[in-house]
Amino acid sequence: MTTGDRTVWTVAAVHAAPVLLDAEATIDKACGFVAEAGERGIDLLVFPEVFVPGFPYWINLYPPADLFGMHARYRGASVEVPGPLVARVQDAARQAGVNVVLGVSERDGGTLYNTQVHIDDEGTLLGIHRKLQPTYAERFVWGQGDASTLSVFETRLGRVGGLACWEHTMNLARQALIVQGEQVHAGAWPGLQTHRGMEESFDLQVEAMSRTHALTGQCFVVVAQNPLTDDMVALMEAELGPQTIQPAGGGWSAIFNPDGTTAAGPHTGPEECLLAAEIDLTAIDGVHALLDANGHFSRRDVLRLWVDDEPKTTLASAPHPTEENDD
Template structure:
């Protein structure tokens, strides 16, 4: 870590409930971020094929239709869409973190809120599934697991990612700080839905608050990026289910100060030139898992063993099902 590098928050709307069209738009935006010289470009939560807006609506035939289309338009990883995104990252020479709706390949009946991490070499570095969907999101997404709380070593910095209210959970963030994250992507759907009884300004403040807290506690840069949603952006038959939420993406320095802010609700690529010396200076004051920790008092254990509901029993000619 010696050279300055550019961070990019891609604040834009996907093509809702259209996987292929969203991928094509993402490819164009990745290329644009590359032209801006970005080392790392980040998209909002479940950007492909869009946030599960329908989960917050009352039960109806339209909501059931939207839910099944959401499943149909989810991505498999690996898969052709992931390959196309890898090619785009390689062509643009930029690392990419993008939120996707990931289809469970075994059952094909569950999707996850997944952050897909792609290297500029054109390969998948890893994925992180959101550990706990928030409130009504549990109607749409399954729960993630602990084996993908990962920090990736890149030439310019160590990078990590969490989605939305995982920053409210506290412990996932510490698991990444303990691995020495230096640049963190915090992605959001674009604010929380209007059905929550608070003003849009207050809701946005929570996103800003949690992102700034992570930057300060982790002594790392944070790209806090959200998408955009309005009823006119979703397919016509589902507009009665949608709400309006425009992101106001941020880039935050390792002391928790906002150094770049995107206009709310406008499609843009927000960039900032990051300085590695600022990361090092902040960590000298607070290295949360190093000199600013007390391992003699506190210990965090992360259980990262994948589990399954179907376990073959050898030699008995049958299968056991287990609720895990």
């Protein structure tokens, strides 16, 4: 929950590339950004989608039959939550006094999930959000999350939730966060601006969905993306061969106010930075004078959202027989 009467906080998007397929090195980089955030007085730091160990761009660039080896490498570089690598970020968050939303490829048993890890400024693992629906070729890599992780978390600066990439097109998923009182939204994305056929559309999609969520949810939205670097392209091409579908480049990060206006950015291109902005939670109250998606503007008598938040497992226990139906 928020501290005292403080309403003004500083939030930031990590606009940076991972060390693709190297979880240890990328965690080192993440911890460095957390330490920098602490030095700059940043209260919340949002990382791009699956920053650890990076987005598997090859899934959209090569035939599926050629990808088994890269998928196996990616599985090996994915992380457990909780686990030793995430614990390093927790320790960095505690030392810096920074809340963190970290995108990871999470390994749980034999399945990978596209996951956002929520850590508070005391280093506590608050919980996770697993992407509900991997998009297109992402389904080769990640399993589906369920609504047990479609959550908003209490932090010192307010109620923080998040979604990954085209999950933002799932309007009911966004509404599920809105009705939980989300105040700050962590929007995690890869950089797809240079992908053939998306050069003119991707930035527009990200901006449109982010501004829409800010206004319809009356919340601040932090958009974090990574550029695709020459090193990342070289790694993929060394393993899989040349490709002309997605050259290096891209990256678009920004922060939006609850009325849909821009608080910071967009920051684009290869230059890495922490894109920061001050946010004042009283701005949410100002927009609520016009509309409240969790109150008078929800029309609860007409429209209600039902969410099945039971964790989905492969084992369900049948009810035990009672004395009345033993026979």
